[in-house]
Amino acid sequence: MIVPGSVAIIAIICAQNLAIVINGTFPALSSVIVPAAVLTVVLAVANAIGVRWGATVQNVTVVTKVGALVAIIFLAIVAGTEPVTDPVTTREDMPRGWGIGAAVFAALVPAFFSYGGWQQVMWIGGEVKDPQRTLPPRSRSACSSSW
Numbered sequence: 596m597i598v599p600g601s602v603a604i605i606a607i608i609c610a611q612n613l614a615i616v617i618n619g620t621f622p623a624l625s626s627v628i629v630p631a632a633v634l635t636v637v638l639a640v641a642n643a644i645g646v647r648w649g650a651t652v653q654n655v656t657v658v659t660k661v662g663a664l665v666a667i668i669f670l671a672i673v674a675g676t677e678p679v680t681d682p683v684t685t686r687e688d689m690p691r692g693w694g695i696g697a698a699v700f701a702a703l704v705p706a707f708f709s710y711g712g713w714q715q716v717m718w719i720g721g722e723v724k725d726p727q728r729t730l731p732p733r734s735r736s737a738c739s740s741s742w
Contacts, residue, residue, distance in 0.1 A: 601708070606631035 610627035614620075642649040723729060 602635060603631070606635045609634060 607624070607627055610630040611622060613630065614622040614627060638652065641652045
């Protein structure tokens with residue numbers, strides 16, 4: 596459930612961000628479900644076609660992300676340091692019943708995604724040929740009982 600759930604969340608967030616870029620407003624969840632599903636299917640088909648297609652899609656998205664980061668940095672430098680007088684989100688915008696603890700945990704959800712991926716290591720572990728040669732000595736000693 597971890598991987599499909601992660602894929603679904605990432606697809607929904609991507610569809611929400613695309614809707615914000617296109618419409619300029621935060622969309623309702625019901626209006627992003629179909630674009631998120633289509634995005635998931637398109638990416639799954641690209642990966643099913645072959646490794647080269649999947650790699651091409653990854654390369655294009657990485658270049659796009661890096662380009663967006665460079666553009667944001669450039670705009671921040673050019674825009675100057677005007678103070679923000681109207682924040683986007685205020686404490687009154689949070690749903691009722693949310694304490695500061697719940698808000699902190701909600702903010703940490705993206706950080707928890709950065710720790711993801713380690714569970715996939717076990718899936719490819721069986722594919723490693725000649726682990727004594729290809730893995731660093733420290734990792735070999737930690738897992739030597741399985742070899």
